[in-house]
Amino acid sequence: MTDDGSAARASTMFGDYDIIETVGQGGMGIVYRATDTSLGRTVALKVLKDDLRSHKAVVARFRREAQAYASLNHPNIVQIYSVGAVGGIPYIAMELVDGDPLSKVMKRERRIPWERALAIGEQIAEALGSAHEAQIIHRDIKPGNIIITRDGHAYVTDFGIAKVLTAETQLTVDGSRLGTPQYMSPERCQNAEITFSSDLYSLGVVLFQMVTGRLPYESNDTIELIRKIVSDPPRRVSDFMPDIPEDVERLIAYLLEKKVENRPASAHEWIYLCNRVREGKSMVEDDSGLESSLKSFRDSQPTPATPIASDSDLLEESDSVLERVRNQWNAQSLNVKTVVAWGIVSVIMGMIGLLYTMGIGPATANDLSRRLGATRGDWSSGNRVASFYPEMPGLTLVQLNNLDWLPDPAGWIDASSGLVHIVGRSGSAWEGRRGLVSIRKGNKDVRIVLAPTDAESIRIVGLESARATAYVELSEKGSDEYQLYGAELAADGTSVVRRQSLYNVIGKPARDAFSAVEQIVFLSSDNRMIVIGESLATPGESGIYVFEKGKSAGRSIVPPGMPIGKIAATDDESRVAFSRHDEDGNWRMYTAAIGGAGQSEELVSSMLTAEGSFAVHPSEELIAVAEAGAGNVQEVVLYSLRNRTRTLLIPNASDVRWHPSGVDVIALAPDLKDVNQLWQVSTADPHPRKQLTFLEDGVSDIGRISNDGKTLLAITDSDTKSLLVVMDLEQLASGL
Structure with missing residues (x-):
């Protein structure tokens, strides 16, 4: 294992543990699948992060909390096997559960039937009840800390982690890194005393989200969200699920009461009520039967050894559960x-x-x-179009402040200015609208370039770094005509957009040669440009041509034929690599000499996974390609144009780019949970690799890398969040 806690390689020993692979990463540490060689069993090994090991108080508390957690023995709590340190690096060895985080289950299913949601909620409450009896508060109940197996068994994990971080370092826990404390109780939002009841409130939020697919409080602004949690009444389940049984709604609302004294007195009390609802009985009745049975139940429960003062002070024994449930429910609804x-x-x-x-x-x-999206004025520099959340060193998540907009990285004008398409989400008020925004590296600011409009399509035709200008083609709905705009970005992120013509951009000879221009690649030397387009002589067929401004004619370097996808020039601008459809609709990858003419292309790969799934090495001798091999198995391979060799770098990978070092590649491949993440892979034998991202939703694709190769702009693979991923490859992807 490396000293910085980075992803371990196969057969790396850590004390008595043989590290197999990386499982995930959380607020405190990296989790590995490992084999306990002394007992011969597979475990989940959590190792404290390097940046936290320097805090002696954190290390001490980490051990204390882990040891207290290890004392818990419950079928719904992930079991701790051992707590220790190897070479001064603290670790926890725990049960490795074969299941998915509840967050992934909810992403996959969106809404969970209330019957199954209550069954899961009851198991979570059972785990909390056991922990509370041992005087342990979880503090961070959320879907990511709950694991669901295939047979529906629920496990709660990461007890005490939030306490370790916040108590000693004031660092934020992983679940709060995005500045979205949706699962926090009102008392925690106010920095008041956290009690057992705080865990129950968080359970209520999780249940609400499972059943409705939404949250009781939603806002894109953290401060506003906290204000709502503290001051506003929560939304009702029936607002989203009109047919939900009333007692199911009451059961969830009971957990979401703002005041501690109005929530269930214990997890066991809520379980008792949950059982009644699941059995088809009424949660609140007018007769004294329920009140009597509740009193008998509460009298049978053991009194905590050291009750929390705030709870005992606030709870009045004369206030029965029946009255509290009935009164609070009526207060909310009537x-x-x-x-x-x-x-x-x-x-x-x-x-x-x-x-x-x-x-x-x-x-x-x-x-x-x-x-958002109504006028250009809404996107002025005085407005917050997006929020930035550091996820880990070298990786920042960017969220548009309107969740109805989905981002899609479009490219980089230069080494510091990236462009992002925005598209209105299907079913939202902005469906069908499209726009373009800019994001500057190192500057937490997103600016409008093209205000969202009711356009059929917005497409970047070319990016000219010398002029810091993006050429954008826009087609209005109901029109077959396209308008070309030039968006010039200033150093401060502002932009000036002007109508353009192909005559102004590529000159009269080029304009007169084409019936349609699909893409322009501006070369850095001799005012040359490469143009992909349909010539007037061969309409309907795409070719590649090179033009020089001021010259009377261009030259064909790839003859017209099937559609062309991505194109990239080598650093010395002597060759181009490009993808092209074949007659079966598959993408093939070729190279061609820019100085050549006619039939100059050379086939490199006939099995691309997508039109852009290749990357050319700066030396132009190596090309990394993501291919769909035999049986449609995807893999990243390395082609040497000089030696005519093909080398497998990483299996089960669907996209690839070169790392700034020129020695490694960045690949898109699934982790143990079958969620696509970014990996750094060495081109040197035996091709060691390490996982770079540990995002809950994973990464949709590799996205776009800046002109200097140092910054990557991608998006998370989620239908419910609008998150951009900004990665500093030099900082995050260190040498293997």
Whole structure:
């Protein structure tokens, strides 16, 4: 294992543990699948991160919390086998559960039937009840900390982790890194005392999300979200699921009460009520039967050895569970004064928003998120179009402040200015709208380039670094005509957009030669450019041509034929690599000499996984390609144009780019949970690799790498989040 806790390679020994592979990464450490050689069993080995090992208090508390956690023995809690240190590196060896995080299950299913959700919730509550009896508060109940096996068994993991981090270092835990504390209780949002009841509140949020596919409180602004959790009534399950049984809704709402004293007195009490609902019995009855049975149940429960003062002070023994459930439910649903009060607040907030839009003050981030895409003014420098969240050293997540917009990396104008397409999400008010924004490396700012419009398509035709200009083709709905725009980006991120013509961009000879231009690659020398397009002589067929501004004619380097996809020039601009459809609709990859003419292309691979799944080495002698091999098995291979050799680098990989070092590649391949992540792979035998990203939703594709090869812009693989992934490859992907 490396000293920095980076992903271990096969057959790496760590004390008595033989490291097999990386499983994941959390707020405190990296988790490996390992074999305990002394006992011959497979374990999950969590190793404390390097940046936390320097905090002596964190290390001490890590051990104390892990040892306390190890004392828990419950079928719904991941079992701790041992706690120790090897070479001064603390670790926890625990049970390796074969299952998926609940977060992945919810992403896959979106909504879980309430019957199964309650069964899962009951198991989580059982685990919490056992921990609370041992005086242990979890503090970070969320879908990512719950594992579900194929047979529906639920396991709770990571007890005490949040306490270790926040108590000693004020660092944020992994679940709060995105600044979205959706699962935090009101008391935790106010930095008040955290109690057993705080875990129950978080369980309520998880249940709400399982059943509805939504959250009781939602906002793109962290401060606003916390304000809602503290002050606003939660939304009701029936707002999203009108046919939900009333008692199921009540059962979840009982956990989401703002005041500790209004929630269940214990996890076991809630389990008792949950069992009633699952058996088809009413949670709240008018007769005294339920009240009597609840009293008998509570009297039978053991009193905690050291009850938390805030709970005992707040709870009044005379207030029965029946009355609390009935009163709080009625207060939420029927209290006219509450409805009127919040209605007045809504009207006032609406008037304030109206005044802002009339020019009394700058638009807020929340106002922007409601109006995003309406006008260019909404995207001015005074507005927060996106929020930036450091996920780990070298990796930042960027979220558009309106979740109705989906980002898609488009390319880089230069080494520091990236471009991102934005598309209105299907089913949203912005469906069908498209726009373009810019993001600057090292500057936490996203700016509008082309305001969202009701366009049929927006396509980047070319990126000219010398002029810091992107040439964008836009087609309006219902029109067969295309308009060309030139967007020039200034150093401060602002842009000037002007209507352009092919005559101005590539000159009259090139304009007159084509019926359609598909792509322009600007070369750095001699005012030359490579143009992919349909010539007037061969309409419907794509060819590659080289033009020089001021010259009377261009020259064909790849003759017209089947459609051409991605094209890339070598660093010395002597050759181009490109993908092209064959007659069966598959993508093939070729190279051609820019100085050649006519039939100059050379086939390299006939099995690309996608039109852009190749990368040319700066030396132009090596090309990394993601191929679909026999049986459609995807893999990344390395072709040597000089030696005519083909070498397998990594199996089960679907995309590839070169690392800035020129020695390694960045590949897209699944992790143990079958979620696509980014990996660094050495081209030197035996091709060791390490996992670079540990994102819950994974990475959709490798995306775009900046012109200097140092920054990667990708997106997470999620239908519910609008997250860009910005990676500093030099910092994150160190040498293997």
